[in-house]
Amino acid sequence: MTDPPNIYKITSKTYQSQLGEPKFIIIKRNDNNSFERTSPFIIKKSVDFACGGEVEGCKRTRDGNLLIKTKNELQARKLLKLTKIADEDVTASEHKTLNFSKGVIYCNDLRHIDEDTILQELKPQKVSEVKKIMKRQNPNSNSDTNNITLVETGLIIITFESHKLPEIVRIGYETVRVRDYIPLPLRCKKCLRFGHPTPICKSVETCINCSETKHTNDGEKCTNEKNCLNCRNNPELDHQHSPIDRKCPTFIKNQELTAIKTTQKVDHKTAQHIYFERHGFQTKNTYAKTLTNGTTQRTTNTPSPNIHTNTTQSQQQNPHHTPKSAAQNTSAKTPTTEPAKTTLLSNQPHQHHHHHSYDKLEDMDTDYTPTRKPSTTYSSQLTEDLKIKIFPKDKSNNLSINLKASKLKAKAHKNKHTNNSDSESI
Structure with a gap:
């Protein structure tokens, strides 16, 4: 009598292999009806x-x-016994294609062995079907087409009883590598278009x-003349060939799409996206993609807070900036209304100014800073190295423009009071 197995030595991987x-x-x-009106809660409880x-x-x-995809073969055997869901008679069966996988092997030693013998020998390796790939060969090209013979190529299509394709297969003492089997594209033999089989085609021959x-x-x-119906609607493709030609671009x-889906x-849909990216085609923009691109573009176009941009903007908005003495001498000639001031500023030529040093706080232009700060929730940042007020990155352009306009208005108001005090003293 043999001893029982030691359950403590059984690993999780071994246990999963035993479950299948x-x-x-x-x-x-x-009754051939669908489960559309069946409650999903009842379906889950029953399964x-x-x-x-x-x-x-x-x-x-x-x-x-x-x-339904089960976790192991034990669950599948139990689920096949299910007969009722929500008082409805049902039938459970294995999927015809998803539980199998196809691969291709090349073995020159199996050329003269029939398919039944190969299948019988490979059944312990979960092989359910064997099919040899033959090649048409005509010994004499001038003879009739009925003399074409089929020659073995050494390639064999093997179907495994598993949804995961194995990497190798044993042929006697030899180890043969298994590759993915990539079938030909699905094409209708009636209308010669891709994407559907012949039995469900509703077009004319x-x-x-x-x-x-x-x-x-x-x-x-x-x-x-030869004309391909799959390529003639695309002006970039040559359509002067037969629709069943293997060199057809379509x-x-x-x-290639079939190879992407298989491998x-x-x-x-995902295979088409991969194909377009691989060949450099631009896919159709979605709302989310357009919104993301627009946000990224606005972020990259935001000006960096440096000295050159701030001084350039101040010069563009106040090109007639002069020292205090010059401003006092010409204050009587300057109109007091804002529209006239704007017109006068636009007509004056741009003047070049001497660049000041901002190493110390005393060297800054104090006229540029208003006496009263505008009421806003955003606070300016005063750096210790540059000693200059800059706007944060998250501040919008409109807020920046309004803030600068209020500074210019405060400056003009200050000059007005200074001129009035000077005239009273005289």
């Missing part, structure tokens, strides 16, 4: 009770059925040469 891998389960109603705990995920498909409505019988060749684009495990 996750599975995808489809739940359908027996959790059947599985003995919460599952990895659950969502509703386009046709109204439930797609299209000629494989000129892309018009089929006008030839079986065995006859179209004599019109076919190459869809082939990166993403949906079609």
Whole structure:
């Protein structure tokens, strides 16, 4: 009699391997109706009770059925026994494609072994299907097309009973690397367009040469010029080729999209975004993207608080700035109204001034600072090194302009009182 296993030596990884891998389960109603009007709370309670705990995920498909991803194979076996949800008869079954993965191997030693024998030997490695990739070969190009033979290439498509593709597979004593199987783009054989299969196509049959409505019988060749219906609407692409040509730009684009979806495990919309970024195409701007770009642009365009910009702005707004003595001599000629003052300032030429040193506080122009500070919630910052008042970065341009205008107004008012006192003393 063998001893029982030591449960203390069983790690979490070993326990997960014993439970099995996750599975995808489809739940359908027996009356062919959807779960749109079924309460999501009842669905969760029914699924959790059947599985003995919460599952990895659950969502509703386009046709109204439930797609459930379990955490392990044990939950999947329990969920397959579910028969009722909210007094409705249901049927649970495994998904036909999501629980499987396809890969490609190359083994020259399997060229002359049939597919059934290979499948029988690889079943212990969870292989469910084996298909060889053949190549058409015509020994004589001048002979009839019926003499074309199929030649093995050594490439084999293997389907595994797992949603995760293994990295290697054992072929006898050899170790062969498994690569992702990238299928051809989905194209309708009736209308020759991409994105849907032939059985659900509602369009008319299209000629494989000129892309018009089929006008030839079986065995006859179209004599019109070649024209591709997938490329003729794009002026940047050449459309003078057959729509089934492997060198078609649209076919190459869809082939790359299929490769992105297969290798990166993403949906079609995400694959298109990756494709556009890879080839430098500009995607359509959304509201959030436009708002973000506008905020970033306003932040980068905000002027930096330095001495040069502040002095330049003050010179532009007060180009006739002169010392006190000159201002007192010409104060009688200066109008008192603000509109006339603005007109007079715009007509005067720009004057060059001597640059003052701002190393000490006494060297600053005291006339620029008003006697009364404007009432605002923003406070100016006085740096210890430069000894100059600067505006914070978060202050808007309108507030800055209004503050400077109030300073000029206070300066003019001060000059007016100074002139009146001088005239009274005389």
